[in-house]
Amino acid sequence: MEFDVIVLGTGPGGEDAAGRLAEAGLRVAAVEANLVGGECPYWGCIPSKMMIRAADLLTEARRVPGVAGDSSVSPDWGQVAGRIRTEATDDWNDEVAAKRLTGKGVQLFRGQGKITARGEVTVNGQVLRAARGIVVATGSEPAVPPIEGLRRTPFWNNHDAIEAEQAPESLIVLGGGAIGAELAQVFSRFGTAVTVLESADRLLPPEEPEAGELLRKVFEAEGITVRTGAAARRVDHDGSVFTVETGEGPAVRAQRLLVATGRRSDLSALGVGAFGLDESARSIETDGRMRAAEGLWALGDVTGKGAFTHVSMYQANIVVHDILGEPVHDAEYHAVPRVTFTDPEIGSVGLSQAQAEQRGLRVRTALTRIADSSRGWIHKAGNEGFIKLVAADGVLVGATSAGPAGGEVLSMLTLAVHARIPVRRLGEMLYAFPTFHRAVEATLREL
Numbered sequence: 001m002e003f004d005v006i007v008l009g010t011g012p013g014g015e016d017a018a019g020r021l022a023e024a025g026l027r028v029a030a031v032e033a034n035l036v037g038g039e040c041p042y043w044g045c046i047p048s049k050m051m052i053r054a055a056d057l058l059t060e061a062r063r064v065p066g067v068a069g070d071s072s073v074s075p076d077w078g079q080v081a082g083r084i085r086t087e088a089t090d091d092w093n094d095e096v097a098a099k100r101l102t103g104k105g106v107q108l109f110r111g112q113g114k115i116t117a118r119g120e121v122t123v124n125g126q127v128l129r130a131a132r133g134i135v136v137a138t139g140s141e142p143a144v145p146p147i148e149g150l151r152r153t154p155f156w157n158n159h160d161a162i163e164a165e166q167a168p169e170s171l172i173v174l175g176g177g178a179i180g181a182e183l184a185q186v187f188s189r190f191g192t193a194v195t196v197l198e199s200a201d202r203l204l205p206p207e208e209p210e211a212g213e214l215l216r217k218v219f220e221a222e223g224i225t226v227r228t229g230a231a232a233r234r235v236d237h238d239g240s241v242f243t244v245e246t247g248e249g250p251a252v253r254a255q256r257l258l259v260a261t262g263r264r265s266d267l268s269a270l271g272v273g274a275f276g277l278d279e280s281a282r283s284i285e286t287d288g289r290m291r292a293a294e295g296l297w298a299l300g301d302v303t304g305k306g307a308f309t310h311v312s313m314y315q316a317n318i319v320v321h322d323i324l325g326e327p328v329h330d331a332e333y334h335a336v337p338r339v340t341f342t343d344p345e346i347g348s349v350g351l352s353q354a355q356a357e358q359r360g361l362r363v364r365t366a367l368t369r370i371a372d373s374s375r376g377w378i379h380k381a382g383n384e385g386f387i388k389l390v391a392a393d394g395v396l397v398g399a400t401s402a403g404p405a406g407g408e409v410l411s412m413l414t415l416a417v418h419a420r421i422p423v424r425r426l427g428e429m430l431y432a433f434p435t436f437h438r439a440v441e442a443t444l445r446e447l
Ligand SMILES: Cc1cc2nc3c(=O)[nH]c(=O)nc-3n(C[C@H](O)[C@H](O)[C@H](O)COP(=O)(O)OP(=O)(O)OC[C@H]3O[C@@H](n4cnc5c(N)ncnc54)[C@H](O)[C@@H]3O)c2cc1C
Pocket: 008, 009, 010, 011, 012, 013, 014, 031, 032, 033, 034, 035, 036, 037, 038, 039, 040, 043, 044, 045, 046, 048, 049, 111, 112, 113, 114, 137, 138, 139, 140, 158, 179, 269, 270, 299, 300, 301, 302, 306, 307, 308, 309, 310, 311, 312, 341
């Protein structure tokens, strides 16, 4: 079957690119092995943020005493699980999403697609040919670390955690990255006894050390056990209880085990070797137009530029313009924003202090605490957080905004890093009183 473009994988970026290319008049085939929409709407961003919204509501209600009276809350996981089934995922049915895509003129092929030659994808024995090229948008899947015994146990990955119909009594979370931190706090707030095991020396290891320290403090205050420097060595399951040994400290036991130790993309399963690409690589390398080879584009998690929906959509926009021969700015990654939606939210953009120093930049940093700002003091309960700025050569190269609405406050810092606005000019701006983002002004003064 002949097409102009074949899009392999219909996660956020693949779906967007396929739909827009078809609307522009190209003959587009999309190949999807699972659900149209990918990880984000069914097992990622959307349902996890629904869980977080519910968990945050419980905690806000628990903060009433001492500020506004008394409160008592009775968590009901059934309401969260119900919303995820009915409102978010349609019980993991993608009929609506598939109709939306085919309604734009895309021909959808269900099944695992593989590149079998340049310009050729085979799915379920059917050969599809693309005159202009192939877009690889196949995302990532949970990585399973090589821990003795693990694969023999019924551990959870993010799919199982998102589909949970009950909050477990106890839960071990392996990995204190974005997924581990968000879901550890969610289940804890619904009454689960949670232990986080993180092999690095802090939670959210790529972020500023102050972010990991802050989360540890908040987690421990909420009753979550946090063990860092704790790489799992062995996992057992006796039919009802998991036991995880870490080499240091006592073994941990719990009803469930969530493995959230990162993601992987299997390039050999995609057949990108047909284009001369290294199939043992962790990700597909692209140029600024997201081209990986003549007639091959890649976007999303598979490019290794940040496993975030906004990165996938940003790259999809570049792919669409490039394929249509329209002008578009090359992809830039100096200001990739990311938000871990714990409470407090950890928002960050650009380089951490350590990353900037590793690049040999002459770095200046400053940090102020949200609790010391007027808004933080007014807020009283749940006012933990900080702003940290990393500057070099008179511009911000990185920033962290941790706190209530930390992800929203991040927006102005993303703009500053993206547009390389001089620090001096940022300091001349007006900051509304009393807002959380006014802490940025105080931090600029420190800087
Ligand atoms: C629990 C969790 C929470 C998250 N929260 C956030 C968040 O708050 N914000 C954020 O920005 N990001 C978040 N993410 C990350 C986000 O979900 C991913 O970065 C995003 O979905 C990646 O999009 P993608 O376009 O690369 O493809 P994916 O969403 O990974 O989809 C790829 C699709 O390709 C299909 N596919 C793979 N191989 C083939 C093949 N050979 N043939 C056919 N189809 C194939 C898959 O079935 C899948 O549907 C979260 C992830 C998880 C797991």
